[in-house]
Amino acid sequence: ExxxxxxxxxxxxxxxxxxxxxxxxxxxxxxxxxxxxxxxxxxxxxxxxxxxxxxxxxxxxxxxxxxxxxxxxxxxxxxxxxxxxxxxxxxxxxxxxxxxxxxYPKSYVVCFSKKNDNSAMWGNYADCHKGVCLIYDTGDEAKLKVGGRHIPLDVRAISYGGESIECNFFQTLGRLTMVQIREWLLGVDGVSSCYEAFSDVEEWRKRYWKIYDAKTYRKTKNWEHEKEFRVAVSNTFGEFDVPQKQNMSFDWNLLKGVIFGIRTSEYDKKQILAKLIKHKDELSDFTFYQAEYSAEEQKIKIRKKKFWRLINYKGKVNGTEKV
CATH class of the missing domain: 1.10.287 (Helix Hairpins)
Structure with a gap:
C-alpha cells in the first residue's frame, strides 16, 4: 500500500x-x-x-x-x-x-583552436571528419561583425584548471544600478553589510570582471588538448536580445584557408569551392588543405592541395573546375 x-x-x-x-x-x-x-x-x-x-x-x-x-x-x-x-x-x-x-549578462562566444590535427576534435566538431576546418587571420587589425557593427576581434586563450574563485551573490549584482542594489539589500534592520563591497567602485569593478573572465575563459584540464581561444561578446545592454542580432560574421579577407576532413564528400567540396569562388576577389593568400590519416604515424596529417587555387580559376562558378 x-x-x-x-x-x-x-x-x-x-x-x-x-x-x-x-x-x-x-x-x-x-x-x-x-x-x-x-x-x-x-x-x-x-x-x-x-x-x-x-x-x-x-x-x-x-x-x-x-x-x-x-x-x-x-x-x-x-x-x-x-x-x-x-x-x-x-x-x-x-x-x-x-x-x-x-x-552577469549572457555572453556569445566564438571558439578557435591552435590545433588542426586532433582526431577527437574532428570527430566532435566536424561531423565525424565529414566537415571542414576554417583558417582565420586573427591579427590585431581583425574585426568581427555582430549586431550590425564591427568590433575588435579580441581573441583570448583559454586557461585550463586554476584556482577556484568564490563569488558572493549579494556583492556581485552587476546588472543593477547602485540605487537598485541598495534597495535590494535594504531590510528591516537597515542596509545589509554586503553593501560595503560597493563602496570602492574601482576595486569592486576589477574583481567583478576578474570573475567574469574566469567564467568565460576558463575550462577544466580535461579539455586542455583543444588549445582553445575564444572571442566573447557580452550582452551587457541587451542589444543582442533579438536573435537576428546574434549572428556573428567575419570579413572575407580574414579567411585564409580551408582544411577538408578525411570524410568530406566530393560533392561538399565542390559546393564549398563554388561559394568561395564568388568571393575570390576578397580572399587573399587563400590555401586549400586536405586532412589524411597516416597509418605509419597513427595520426592525422594536413596536406596542402597544390592544384587548388582560387586565383587561377577560369571557368564558371559551377564547382567542377579547380584551375
Missing part, C-alpha cells in the same frame, strides 16, 4: 510572488519571469487542493492505492502528482538561472 503525504505550503502564493517581484527589480527580468511563475504557483495551489481531497479519501474512506484516487473531473491524482513533481524540480532551476542573470 502507498500513502500520499500532503505537503503544507506555509507561504501563500500571493506573498511569494510579491517577494519574487522585489527580487527581480530589473524591469526586463520581471516581465520575462513573473507571468510564468504565477502560472506555476496556480498549478501548485490546484494540486494542493486535489491532494487534500485525496488524503481524505485515503484515510477516511480506506482507499489504499494511488491508482484508485481521482479528482472530481475524473483525472488521476497520480498524473497530477507527477506534474507537480516536475514543477517542484524545475522551478528552483528557473529561479536560480534568473538570479544568475542578475550577476
Amino acid at each position: 502507498k500513502q500520499i503525504k500532503l505537503l503544507n505550503f506555509s507561504l501563500s502564493v500571493e506573498k511569494l510572488v510579491d517577494a519574487i517581484k522585489k527580487v527581480f527589480s530589473n524591469e526586463k527580468m520581471r516581465v520575462q519571469t513573473i507571468e510564468s511563475m504565477e502560472e506555476i504557483f496556480e498549478e501548485m495551489k490546484e494540486f494542493s487542493y486535489i491532494m487534500k481531497g485525496a488524503e481524505n479519501d485515503i484515510f477516511l474512506h480506506g482507499k489504499g492505492s494511488e491508482e484508485q484516487i481521482y479528482n472530481n473531473d475524473g483525472n488521476s491524482v497520480v498524473q497530477q502528482h507527477r506534474k507537480w513533481l516536475i514543477v517542484m524540480a524545475d522551478f528552483p532551476k528557473v529561479f536560480v538561472a534568473q538570479l544568475r542573470d542578475m550577476i
Whole structure:
C-alpha cells in the first residue's frame, strides 16, 4: 500500500510572488519571469487542493492505492502528482538561472583552436571528419561583425584548471544600478553589510570582471588538448536580445584557408569551392588543405592541395573546375 503525504505550503502564493517581484527589480527580468511563475504557483495551489481531497479519501474512506484516487473531473491524482513533481524540480532551476542573470549578462562566444590535427576534435566538431576546418587571420587589425557593427576581434586563450574563485551573490549584482542594489539589500534592520563591497567602485569593478573572465575563459584540464581561444561578446545592454542580432560574421579577407576532413564528400567540396569562388576577389593568400590519416604515424596529417587555387580559376562558378 502507498500513502500520499500532503505537503503544507506555509507561504501563500500571493506573498511569494510579491517577494519574487522585489527580487527581480530589473524591469526586463520581471516581465520575462513573473507571468510564468504565477502560472506555476496556480498549478501548485490546484494540486494542493486535489491532494487534500485525496488524503481524505485515503484515510477516511480506506482507499489504499494511488491508482484508485481521482479528482472530481475524473483525472488521476497520480498524473497530477507527477506534474507537480516536475514543477517542484524545475522551478528552483528557473529561479536560480534568473538570479544568475542578475550577476552577469549572457555572453556569445566564438571558439578557435591552435590545433588542426586532433582526431577527437574532428570527430566532435566536424561531423565525424565529414566537415571542414576554417583558417582565420586573427591579427590585431581583425574585426568581427555582430549586431550590425564591427568590433575588435579580441581573441583570448583559454586557461585550463586554476584556482577556484568564490563569488558572493549579494556583492556581485552587476546588472543593477547602485540605487537598485541598495534597495535590494535594504531590510528591516537597515542596509545589509554586503553593501560595503560597493563602496570602492574601482576595486569592486576589477574583481567583478576578474570573475567574469574566469567564467568565460576558463575550462577544466580535461579539455586542455583543444588549445582553445575564444572571442566573447557580452550582452551587457541587451542589444543582442533579438536573435537576428546574434549572428556573428567575419570579413572575407580574414579567411585564409580551408582544411577538408578525411570524410568530406566530393560533392561538399565542390559546393564549398563554388561559394568561395564568388568571393575570390576578397580572399587573399587563400590555401586549400586536405586532412589524411597516416597509418605509419597513427595520426592525422594536413596536406596542402597544390592544384587548388582560387586565383587561377577560369571557368564558371559551377564547382567542377579547380584551375
